[in-house]
Amino acid sequence: MNMHEINFDGIIGPSHNYAGLSLGNIASSTNAGEISHPREAALQGIVKMRHNMDLGLAQGFFMPLDRPNTAWLEKLGTDIEEADAHIRAAAFSASSMWAANAATISPQTDTQDGKCHLTVANLQTMPHRSHEWPGTLAQLHLVFSDRDIFAVHGAVPSPFGDEGAANHMRLCSSHDQPGLEIFVYGKTGGPFPARQHLEASKTVARTHGLAPDKVIFAQQSETAIAAGAFHNDVVAVANEHVLFTHELAFEHPQQLYDDVAAKFPQAEIIIVPADQVSLSDAIKSYLFNAQLVTLRDGEGMALILPTEVRANKAVWGYLEDLIAGNGSIRKLCPVDVRQSMANGGGPACLRLRVVADPATIDQRFMATSEKLDRIAETIEQFWPEDIAPDQLNDPDLESQIRTARTALLRTCDLAELDS
Ligand code: SUG
Secondary structure (H helix, E strand, O other): OOOEEEEEEEOOOOOOOOOOOOOOOHHHHHOOOOOEOHHHHHHHHHHHHHHHHHOOOEEEEEOOOOOOOHHHHHHOOOOOOOOOHHHHHHHHOOHHHOHHHOEEEEOOOOEOOOOEEEEEOOOOOOHHHHOOHHHHHHHHHHHOOOOOOEEEEOOOOOOOOOOHHHHEEEEEOOOOOOEEEEEEEOOOEOEEOOOOOHHHHHHHHHHOOEOHHHEEEEEEOHHHHHOOOOOHHHOEEEEOOEEEEEOOOEOOHHHHHHHHHHHOOOOEEEEEOOOOOOHHHHHHHOOOOOEEEEOOOOOOEEEEEEHHHHHOHHHHHHHHHHHHOOOOEEEEEEEOOHHHHOOOOOOOOOEEEEEEOHHHOOHHHEOOHHHHHHHHHHHHHHOOOOEOHHHOOOHHHHHHHHHHHHHHHHHOOOHHHOO
C-alpha cells in the first residue's frame, strides 16, 4: 500500500449564494443578501486544487449535490414556488462545497479491523445542511467502494449533531503511521449553537473501532463559539506531529495539551497567544482555517491560507515570525477563495482529508491537471455568473443550475450521480 493524505475538495456548485443561513457564522450573516458569483467561486476552488497539486499533494474532489433539493421540500410539504424564502434558500444551498463537513475519517492504521472508516456527518443543527448527508453518503459509497479497505457508515442518529472532520484532528508521526484522534465538541456557545455534540463524537469513535488510549475528547471553548468559531477548524488545525491552535480555542486548554503530551509525546504544540492575535482577528482572517500540509523532500510544513490573512497586520506579522523560527511550519501559501470565505468557508473547509492509497479510490474522483482543465471549461460554460438572493424563485435559474451540474457529471463520467 502506498498511503498518502488525499485532500478531496468539494467542487463549488452552481447554486452558490449568500442567504445568511448559518447562525453563529459571522461571514454568512454579514454577507447575507449580497450577490454571489458561482462561476468565479468554482474557478477559485479549481485554482486552489491546482496549487496544492503543484506542491506535490494528492488531490481528489467531490461533485456538488443536486440543488435545489426538491425531494426535501416535498418532505416538508412544499415546493420551490410556495416555500418560505428561508426554506427555499436552504433547498438551494451549495453548502456541500465545504467537504470538511462531509464526514469524519479514521485511517486504517487507527482502527481495530484495519479498515479506513468514514462516517457521514448528519449536519443536523443547520436546516440548510441537514439534508446534505444522503447525497454525500451516496457519493462516499462510490468514491470509497472497496469494502475490503473502506467502511462507510451512515449518519449518527438524531438528536446528536455531528459536523464531521471540521471538529476532528489527528496527530501522528507520519500520515501512514497510527494516530491520536482528537474529537472536539461544544456544549454552549453563548448566543450561538454548539454544533458538534459529545455523544456524536463518542459514537463515531466507537463505530470506527478506535482504541480508547488513542482518542481524546476536548471541549471547544464557549468563548470561541460565541466569537464565531462555529467549527473547531476555525481556531485550530493539526497535521502529523503539529497542533497549531489559538490560545482560546478550548475550554480546558491545559488539560488538552497535557493529554496530548501524555498520549503523543512527539507533539509540537504551537499556541497562538491572544495578545498577539486576538480571537476576533483569528476568526476574521481565518488564519487557522488553513490547510497545514507536509511538503516533499523534508521541506517541513506549509500553511495554505486564505489571502485575507495578508490584509491583517497582526496575523501576517505573527505568521512571518512563525516561519522565521525553527519550528516545523516553514512556508506560507495564500490562496484566493474569497467567494467561499464570504460564507465562512476557508481553504480547510473546502477539503476532506483521507489517508489512503490513491490506487484504491474510484479514479473518477482523483484530480489530474488535464481533468481540472475539463472541469474548469464546464464551469466556464455552464455556471451562473452571479446570483442575487431574490432570484432563487426564478425557474430559469433553477434549470440553469440543474443543467450545469448534469454537464459536470458528464464531464467526470459520473452521470450515475444524476438523480
Ligand atoms: O456550515 N457556511 C458553512 C461554512 C462551513 C465551513 N466549514 C468548516 N468550518 N469546516 C456553515 O456555516 C453558509 C450558507 C449561507 O449562509 O447561505 C454556510 O453554510
